[in-house]
Amino acid sequence: MTDLTPNSTFLIAGIVFITIAVIGQSKLAFIEINPGCFGRILALFIGVSSLLYALGILNFSAENLDLLRNSLTEEIKQRISQINEILQGS
Structure with missing residues (x-):
């Protein structure tokens, strides 16, 4: 018996959720x-997200989240004067 990898698990879950979304009301046994x-x-x-994750297009690894957080922090630091002008102008 083969072990289910995370990719195959997300692929199966994606197909199941897409089927539920498309078929809607049905009777299974x-x-x-x-x-x-x-x-x-x-x-x-959920189905589309699972399929994208299984295909590797949607990846929520810790490295990617840290990279996103660091880039957002740097962008805010660079634009802090513009943000202050906007807040004081209102």
Whole structure:
């Protein structure tokens, strides 16, 4: 038996959630799936996010989050005078 890698797990979850979003109300054996409008939109969002993560397009690693935080911090430091002008001008 093979172990499920995170990519295959997200791929399977993405396909399941996309199926729920597209089909909507259905009956699977004794389980009835009726997500409603918000549930279908949520399933679509989760499904697309899972598929993008499985394909490597959407990557939330700690290195990427640190890089994003550092770049935002540097950008704010560079623009602090403009931010102060905007806040004082209002």
